[in-house]
């Protein structure tokens with residue numbers, strides 16, 4: 002059995018403009034950022050906990066241009082706020098990447114996320130895409146079916 006499309010499982014669309022990063026600094030912690038010489042799951046040297054970027058006005062363009070899926074896509078409802086979900090998602094070409102907060106390694110198995118991620122994988126597969134999850138050093142392809 003295939004999981005229903007994400008659109009049918011998605012929360013009611015919310016106004017993207019009202020979504021702000023606030024105290025979330027996941028994208029300054031979780032990704033590997035070569036241009037900043039920052040390995041995955043380490044804090045960027047310019048990031049101050051609860052405050053954010055100390056070089057905000059001169060931050061690199063890759064930081065300026067980045068928004069996670071919760072900030073950029075209405076399909077992802079309020080439950081996908083990264084600190085709440087324990088993970089951040091973004092897309093590059095056919096790949097949807099899920100970076101899990103290493104202090105909450107079980108986040109992928111919690112609901113509604115486990116079901117939604119399978120639906121997301123099913124949606125992606127229909128157009129040749131896929132969903133990859135990173136939890137610390139462990140990398141897994143999210144399956145469309147349980």
Ligand code: SF4
Pocket residue numbers: 021022025026027028029067068069070071072083089
């Ligand atoms: S992960 Fe998303 S919400 Fe969190 S700081 Fe980055 S863009 Fe903002």
Ligand code: SF4
Pocket residue numbers: 028029034037045046047048049053054055056057060061064
């Ligand atoms: S330069 Fe600033 S915005 Fe970019 S990763 Fe570092 S703290 Fe975050």
